[in-house]
Amino acid sequence: xxxxxxxxxxxxxxxxxxxxxxxxxxxxxxxxxxxxxxxxxxxxxxxxxxxxxxxxxxxxxxxxxxxxxxxxxxxx
Numbered sequence: 001x002x003x004x005x006x007x008x009x010x011x012x013x014x015x016x017x018x019x020x021x022x023x024x025x026x027x028x029x030x031x032x033x034x035x036x037x038x039x040x041x042x043x044x045x046x047x048x049x050x051x052x053x054x055x056x057x058x059x060x061x062x063x064x065x066x067x068x069x070x071x072x073x074x075x076x
Contacts, residue, residue, distance in 0.1 A: 001035070009039025016043050018053060018072075022061045029056065032072045 003009040014036040020027040032053070035044045045053065056075060 003037035003040060003042050004044070005042040006037060006040040009037040009042075011035040011042075011044060012038055015072075020057055022057065025061065027057065027060050028070070029053070029075075030071050 001011045003011055012035065014034055015031045016034045016036065018027075018029040018032045020029075033046070033049055035046075036042070056070075060070070
């Protein structure tokens with residue numbers, strides 16, 4: 001699939017580190033599955049991964065201290 005951002009690169013299966021700056025904390029989730037453009041680095045999450053990230057953010061915001069680092073494959 002071609003990149004929606006640069007229109008030139010191909011999107012390849014990969015993983016990334018997801019950062020979220022919430023009201024009371026910063027969340028870092030490592031090893032999140034994604035598609036990444038080989039040329040510009042644009043990241044695209046599948047619908048199921050995006051939905052899981054939303055759920056994780058809601059849970060993490062309620063439980064987290066100032067900084068939380070998690071691994072996707074261990075919490076999703």
